Amino acid sequence: MDIESADQALHILHIEDSTADQGLARITLRRAGLACRIQTVETFDDLQQALATQVFDLILADYHLPGFTALDAWALVEPLSPRPPFVLLSGAIGEAAAVDVMRLGMTDFLRKEDMARLPLVLTRAMEVHEARRAKEQAMAELALSERRLAELTEHLQSSIEEERASIAREIHDDIGGSLTSVKFDLAWITRNSPANQALQAHAGAALEMLQHALGASQRIMMNLRPPVLDQGLVAAVQWLAENFERRTGVPVQLRTSSEQMATSPEVQLVAYRTAQEALTNIGKYAQASRVEIELSDREGFLTLEVTDNGCGMTAEQREKPRSFGLRGLHERARTVDGWLDVSSQPGRGTSIIVSVPLPSRLT
Known part of the structure; x- marks a missing residue:
């Protein structure tokens, strides 16, 4: 993770009551060239105040603190949105207990004896956090895209059905009505020209074609929007x-x-x-x-x-x-x-x- 300017420096909240450990963490991060601004809190009230008034890129916490533990701190951090990475830096709990704590959702655990690895752990925590945030953003954008696609599909389906109904009405009212009128006229011609066999034959053929056209229009109308x-x-x-x-x-x-x-x-x-x-x-x-x-x-x-x-x-x-x-x-x-x-x-x-x-x- 490259930090090129002061504006990009990590804003870290360090929950630690030991002045020596506060200083050691600062020195370790500075020697590693990790640009960061560290704010320390020692009491639960100060922690609540800091989280309520500021946004932090990362939370670094000891486990045992005066009157509270890292679990109490995690209870305050977990509901935050966006939630910063939470790294437990402690020498007071064993590995098994640390694993149990990690299962709650904390990002990483480091023993104080391994303080030299702190820059690496924080860098990795931020990289994982950024990857997770990018994934969540991509998922949110995908969900939004799918919702918009579903809305568009619904609109298109409604538009298509409305257009089908409109076309079906036109076929029924205009084309169907016109074809029926022509059919009546051809039937009249057939009845009133019995002596003209050629005219009778043409009228009969026209009636057959007209009946076929009426059947086709009815089928089309029924497929579009059946009454x-x-x-x-x-x-x-x-x-x-x-x-x-x-x-x-x-x-x-x-x-x-x-x-x-x-x-x-x-x-x-x-x-x-x-x-x-x-x-x-x-x-x-x-x-x-x-x-x-x-x-x-x-x-x-x-x-x-x-x-x-x-x-x-x-x-x-x-x-x-x-x-x-x-x-x-x-x-x-x-x-x-x-x-x-x-x-x-x-x-x-x-x-x-x-x-x-x-x-x-x-x-």
Whole structure:
């Protein structure tokens, strides 16, 4: 540890009632070239006053002092924030007792007979202290970054869902309404031009294309923000299961703890999107012949479990780069204080479980 100026000199509080030992410590540190400012205290009242009015870089303490011990001094130092390193410098206790004292959280112990090692011990104590403080700062910054990322994720998810709902309304109100009007007009043309076979054929082909466009717009609208969600989570998951079974031919068994579940719209949407993503993955990758969905609101939690008997996944497949589906589900669950668990083994299927705590008034 390099100290290049007086401003960088260590401010040390030396708790010691022996004038000789005070002087020896000063001389030892000065001869070692360790820049420091040492303030000594001998009584407990002076110690309290010093700690209350000043900030010290390091505490150096004897064990036995008039009317108190180093343990009493440690009780005053331990709650400080930031807490300076605490080095015990004493010849009055044995090694075993010193180890017990160190377990309380003190930084280091040195016997007075080894006073020559004091500069090294203090330097090491400061280096350990700085490393610990840097680690704590890094951890705090990481926690702040994670909290901000979670807040951003929640904001993005909310924005995406709002945009989806807005697009779904536009498809329903504008595109769906326009296509339906055109369908009525084509039907009128078909009814009122029975003699013109060419016109009938073109109108019939247009009606078929129009019906396909209406079906596509309805599917897009349902995927964006299904109106069935307004009927409750159970109905929405039931619709997902029936639609999946109809598209893939894979049977889906749905079990629910009740027909209606009193959950917030945010929680409903998280559960719905989890089921939707799980079924999408099963349809694309699982090669399953059976799917089971269990939805429960018992014991203070909303729990959704989607299980298949397909080919399963390896840990590497779940963690591969750009695999954002499951990660997105994890982040969705976090936005409502829930969590997601994925259990899968190659050849033994996959189970995806999302659990969200429910407010007591809803259970």
